[in-house]
Structures are given as C-alpha cells and as structure tokens.
Amino acid sequence: MIHAAVSMSALGLGLGLLLGLAARRFHVETPPIVDEIDGILPGTNCGACGYPGCRGLAEAMAEGSAPVTACPPGGRDVALQLAAIVVPDADPETALSGMAEAEPTVAFIFEDHCTGCMKCFKRCPTDAIIGANKQIHTVVVDACIGCDACIEVCPTEAIVKRVKPTTLRGWYWTKPQSAFDADSRENAA
Structure with missing residues (x-):
C-alpha cells in the first residue's frame, strides 16, 4: 500500500514538473492591448459577436479585423470604451457611426x-x-x-x-437640449 502511494506521488510530482517546464518553455506573450480590450468586454462568452468568446473578439479587435461595435450585449457604452482604445486618434462617435441607437x-x-x-x-x-x-x-x-x-x-x-422594460432602478432623465444646440442645428441645415 505504501509503495503504491509513493509511486503515485512520484508520478504526479514528475508530471507536474514536466507540465510546469513546458508551460514556461512554450509560453506565448499576448499584446497588452488584447488584455485591455478583454477587460472592457462583458466577459460572458455568449458568442453573439460571432467569435469564440470575448477573448477571441479581443484578439480580432487588436488585429483590426473586427469592428468596435461587434459586441451586441455590451451596447453603445462598451463600444465607446473600445473605440477609445482601438482607435485612439479618431473621434469615438465617428467610429460608432454605423451603430444604430438601439434600446437594450x-x-x-x-x-x-x-x-x-x-x-x-x-x-x-x-x-x-x-x-x-x-x-x-x-x-x-x-x-x-x-x-x-x-x-x-x-x-x-x-x-x-x-x-428591456424600464424600472425605477434603470430609469433616468433624458438630457435636455439647450436652445443654443437647437439653433446651431437649424443653421447647419
């Protein structure tokens, strides 16, 4: 009985060391922007974006092959945060120009x-x-x-x-338009 316990412990220790060495030897560094994008995404891995989880979408956004509006559950707020990271020089509103203002x-x-x-x-x-x-x-x-x-x-x-139904917890006042904003829009048209 003792020989079996010792041999299984030695086998487990040896394989654990082998896996630890392999993890250090074959470690692949990911760009820090991928971790930053992944931190902003909801993290539910729902697949609504068409990628295999939020990490896959973050990698695609870092490469430039996915738009910042690819996460439907995140909505406009997440897309604005992602636009500030992925396209830092551009105006975030122009990056979201194709995204319709949709209710959750x-x-x-x-x-x-x-x-x-x-x-x-x-x-x-x-x-x-x-x-x-x-x-x-x-x-x-x-x-x-x-x-x-x-x-x-x-x-x-x-x-x-x-x-999504409006509740007391999620309800908020809409931002009122000032008279100056309304006049400038009429003059621009």
Missing part, C-alpha cells in the same frame, strides 16, 4: 408554450433563466444580456426578444 433587449418566455426542456437554461451564459426540468421557465431581466443564445435553442419557439 432581453429574452421573454411565453409560459404557455414552455415545455421545461432545459435547453435554454443550459445555454444561457449569465444564468438569467430560472426553472427546473419539466417546469415553466422565466427570465431574470436584470441578469439577461440579450445575446439570443436561448432563442436559438428553444424547440417550441417560446422565447422572443423584447425591449
């Missing part, structure tokens, strides 16, 4: 169509769906990022995308 969306489950198959529950990257096997599911609006992952896998098409 969330998933909504029609409970009378839900069969409780758990496919949406397993696919949600933020655990925004609550429910159990063969029971009706519902969405926690504050946790949903609107990535469409659950909509794609629902076999009964019980999940749709809706505009």
Whole structure:
C-alpha cells in the first residue's frame, strides 16, 4: 500500500514538473492591448459577436479585423470604451457611426408554450433563466444580456426578444437640449 502511494506521488510530482517546464518553455506573450480590450468586454462568452468568446473578439479587435461595435450585449457604452482604445486618434462617435441607437433587449418566455426542456437554461451564459426540468421557465431581466443564445435553442419557439422594460432602478432623465444646440442645428441645415 505504501509503495503504491509513493509511486503515485512520484508520478504526479514528475508530471507536474514536466507540465510546469513546458508551460514556461512554450509560453506565448499576448499584446497588452488584447488584455485591455478583454477587460472592457462583458466577459460572458455568449458568442453573439460571432467569435469564440470575448477573448477571441479581443484578439480580432487588436488585429483590426473586427469592428468596435461587434459586441451586441455590451451596447453603445462598451463600444465607446473600445473605440477609445482601438482607435485612439479618431473621434469615438465617428467610429460608432454605423451603430444604430438601439434600446437594450432581453429574452421573454411565453409560459404557455414552455415545455421545461432545459435547453435554454443550459445555454444561457449569465444564468438569467430560472426553472427546473419539466417546469415553466422565466427570465431574470436584470441578469439577461440579450445575446439570443436561448432563442436559438428553444424547440417550441417560446422565447422572443423584447425591449428591456424600464424600472425605477434603470430609469433616468433624458438630457435636455439647450436652445443654443437647437439653433446651431437649424443653421447647419
């Protein structure tokens, strides 16, 4: 019994040292901009951008092959932060010129169509769906990022995308326009 424990410990120690040496020998440095971009992205790895997770999108943005508006769950705020990093010399608003001013969306489950198959529950990257096997599911609006992952896998098409409802926690006053801004826009036209 002691010989087996000693041999397994020696084997584990030897393989651990081998893996440690291999990690140091074959380590690949990533550019610091990739880490900075990855820190700004939501980190949910939902795949709504078309890349394999947020790290893949960060690498593509650092190379210049992905636009700063590629993250739908992040929205306009994340795109503005990314534009300041990826295109520091340009005006962030011009980098976002193609991005439509859209309201945030969330998933909504029609409970009378839900069969409780758990496919949406397993696919949600933020655990925004609550429910159990063969029971009706519902969405926690504050946790949903609107990535469409659950909509794609629902076999009964019980999940749709809706505009995120305004609550007291998320409501804010719109910025009023000054008379000077309105006059300058009329003169420019």
